[in-house]
Every structure is written in C-alpha cells, then in structure tokens.
Amino acid sequence: MKRQQYVVIGLGRFGSSVAMELVQLGYEVLGIDRNEEVVYTMGDFLTHTVTADATDEEMLRSLGIRNFDCGIVAIGDDIQMSILATILLKEMGLKSVVAKAISTLHGRALEKLGVDRVIYPERDMGVRVAHQLVTPNLVDY
C-alpha cells in the first residue's frame, strides 16, 4: 500500500514538530517555508524541503501539491498568509487540509474555508496537560 504523503507549510515550532513526527512515524513529508535558513535546517529531517512562498500558486502546482494526501498549514502569526495558503490547498483538491489557528476568529475563518480540522496548539496542549495532571498514568499521544 502507498504510504500517505503529507505537505507541511510553515516550518516554525509547530510545523516542524508535526513534520518531523510524521517522518518518525514512517510517512513522506514535504516541508515548505519561505525562510531559507529554516528550510536548510529541516533538510536533514524531512523527506523533501523547498524554499517557497506558500501563496505562490504556480510554485505549488509545479510541486504537485494536489497529489498529497494531507496538507498542514502551520502558519499562525500572519493570518493573511495562513488563509491564502489554505485556500490554495483547498482549491487544489487535497483530500484533507488541517490548519493551525492563533485565535478563535482565525479558526472560524479557516472553518469557513472548509478545512477538515483546525488546531489551536496552545489551547489544545493546555487541555492535554490538564488531563495528564489529573490522570498521571494516561498514555497519550
């Protein structure tokens, strides 16, 4: 069976962590970031890395992004970039698109674009930590 292929857009703390863990789990991951240094650093850990602006539609098409099984938009601070990159992934017809949000309103905008899952890293981690604190033996990933 073909291994699932993931594309992670934005290799900050969240994006790089998701991308590296997917590789550890045995999946193919293409990491994209506009910051050359970040891409260089991640080159050793991911299947493929590319320095590109996630809103460059031609570039995304030339990378064959539509053939990936899942896209993760891990740009947070720049909401405009997050939304534009998400629209492009949705339009390209990826089976699944997941996006990080930094606020409820950002998350609502992403939901309106039809993303399959919105992730609020700090909020979600806070909930997990609370559960781990009250259930110390909980096996959790």
Ligand code: ATP
């Ligand atoms: P994190 O909390 O995950 O570390 P951050 O808050 O430090 O993220 P973000 O603004 O969320 O930073 O950006 C995450 C990454 O996305 C950065 O490495 C940044 O270079 C990259 N990025 C931002 N905009 C674009 C874009 N248009 N195209 C490609 N990469 C981008």
